[in-house]
Amino acid sequence: MKGIITVIGKDRVGIIYNITKILTEKNVNVEDISQTIMQSYFTMMMIVNLSNMNCEFKELKDSLETLGSELGISIKIQLEDLFNAMQNI
Amino acid sequence: MKILHNKIFETLRMIEEENLDIRTITMGISLLDCADLSGERARQRIYDKITKYAQNLVSVGEEIEMEFGIPIINKRIAVTPIALIASSSDDKDYTSYARVLDKAAREVGVNFIGGFSALVQKGFSKGDKILINSIPQALSETERVCSSVNLASSKAGINMDAVKLMGKIIKETAYLTRDRDSIGCAKLVVFSNAVEDNPFMAGAFHGVGEPEVVINVGVSGPGVVKSALEKDKDAPLDVVAENIKKTAFKITRAGEIVGKEVSRRLGVPFGILDLSLASTPEIGDSVARILEEIGLEACGTHGTTACLAMLNDAVKKGGIMASSSVGGLSGAFIPVSEDEGMIKAVQSGALTFDKLEAMTSVCSVGLDMIAIPGDTPESTISAIIADEAAIGMINNKTTAVRIIPVYGKTVGNTVEFGGLLGYAPIMPVHQFSSEKFINRGGRIPAPVHSFKN
Numbered sequence: 001m002k003g004i005i006t007v008i009g010k011d012r013v014g015i016i017y018n019i020t021k022i023l024t025e026k027n028v029n030v031e032d033i034s035q036t037i038m039q040s041y042f043t044m045m046m047i048v049n050l051s052n053m054n055c056e057f058k059e060l061k062d063s064l065e066t067l068g069s070e071l072g073i074s075i076k077i078q079l080e081d082l083f084n085a086m087q088n089i
Numbered sequence: 090m091k092i093l094h095n096k097i098f099e100t101l102r103m104i105e106e107e108n109l110d111i112r113t114i115t116m117g118i119s120l121l122d123c124a125d126l127s128g129e130r131a132r133q134r135i136y137d138k139i140t141k142y143a144q145n146l147v148s149v150g151e152e153i154e155m156e157f158g159i160p161i162i163n164k165r166i167a168v169t170p171i172a173l174i175a176s177s178s179d180d181k182d183y184t185s186y187a188r189v190l191d192k193a194a195r196e197v198g199v200n201f202i203g204g205f206s207a208l209v210q211k212g213f214s215k216g217d218k219i220l221i222n223s224i225p226q227a228l229s230e231t232e233r234v235c236s237s238v239n240l241a242s243s244k245a246g247i248n249m250d251a252v253k254l255m256g257k258i259i260k261e262t263a264y265l266t267r268d269r270d271s272i273g274c275a276k277l278v279v280f281s282n283a284v285e286d287n288p289f290m291a292g293a294f295h296g297v298g299e300p301e302v303v304i305n306v307g308v309s310g311p312g313v314v315k316s317a318l319e320k321d322k323d324a325p326l327d328v329v330a331e332n333i334k335k336t337a338f339k340i341t342r343a344g345e346i347v348g349k350e351v352s353r354r355l356g357v358p359f360g361i362l363d364l365s366l367a368s369t370p371e372i373g374d375s376v377a378r379i380l381e382e383i384g385l386e387a388c389g390t391h392g393t394t395a396c397l398a399m400l401n402d403a404v405k406k407g408g409i410m411a412s413s414s415v416g417g418l419s420g421a422f423i424p425v426s427e428d429e430g431m432i433k434a435v436q437s438g439a440l441t442f443d444k445l446e447a448m449t450s451v452c453s454v455g456l457d458m459i460a461i462p463g464d465t466p467e468s469t470i471s472a473i474i475a476d477e478a479a480i481g482m483i484n485n486k487t488t489a490v491r492i493i494p495v496y497g498k499t500v501g502n503t504v505e506f507g508g509l510l511g512y513a514p515i516m517p518v519h520q521f522s523s524e525k526f527i528n529r530g531g532r533i534p535a536p537v538h539s540f541k542n
Contacts (some may be wrong), residue, residue: 006101036096052132059154076101085346086339087096087188 056063176216187227256471281481308344337407363417377430389440420453472523
């Protein structure tokens, strides 16, 4: 099971550090990262592997969202299924 | 599978800025085995069956919403037309069945339950008559029950006795819910060629050819289509159609994955996906605004029917490519009170009742959520239904009438239904009488092209 983490907001020091810290705690492996500036916003996307996650999906989601509000950016995690279904024939 | 960075953000934008959502997951439940000589026993069985099958519907819906990150707005239930079930009993009034449906809906936490219905396109059975006569009371006493009556089909023609009766029933429903702007009529729809697997309210019911229990999904996304068109301002219409198709494809895929996941987790078969551009009163969630994006100054002006025809067809094509389970109504809805752009078009005088009728010959349903003066005669409402049924019958399509003669209000007033049902200015109807025509009763025979065997 894979998830996609998306981050949108103003760039600042420590975004990736803080996110990966949470992921490490939950035993979630990062498989891909890409980042770019879109419409003057910093956007980042991570594909993560949730197979060995040591908590419920909701707990991970809540931790990331809490971090997002602390940093003043949007951090979301969703299962990759929706993106695959919509963007691939 | 590699997904490009910008595609990820495109999907997110659709959800967050363009109101892409799963409009409804509707569980269809067969009540055929609940019929009983004793009405009381039948109602107990109905209650037990609904609350058993649908007990986890809402929680599973919320779980998937959280994990997939796409809003699922409504969780609903559709049941076998109650006229079929209740007719085994010797009850003379079926309001108590509506109360039981309402109670079951409340228990499992769904906001609407459809199926207080009768299918009378070719004539009334005993249960049909009783059910139809119970509709006004049932809708005034319950909160979540939706009712529908199919009174015409391409195969059977139009049951004009039913057309006449429904004019009266709609007026009575408006009267009994007069303290709430006649809202009962917003939960009552009259069909020609009703579909048996439609997940959208108020017209959802679980057809007799359907399985024991099934999950049907309704997806929406007028905002997504509109913003896809904004990118090609001056492109020719075939390019516009292509854009609509591609967008419909993506929306359909989102619905299909959610529907299949809901069905897997509930252990209930997946039925169909209904890709309908169903608007809401929210800004950016309007079908009228799509038509205006194509190039009309206001929805309702000349050219509207052509734009809508193209939109409806392109939506279907994109949907069919995306999933083999497309069904229901699939196309574009044109409700007035539920569509911000339609409301504005009516207020500015661009959109009239007659133009709406023309639009229904190419949209996916019919005259929907239109508020008319409370003193409109029964026969005029029946005649509106007859016109709409004729369009459906001749064109082999579903048409519907959901019209609200708002008690005590007239042209110039606005009526507020609240929530997804929205608000609407009262629209004028023709003043000339149709009474003699309606009083003839009988039936309009099926058209010649229905004899295909």
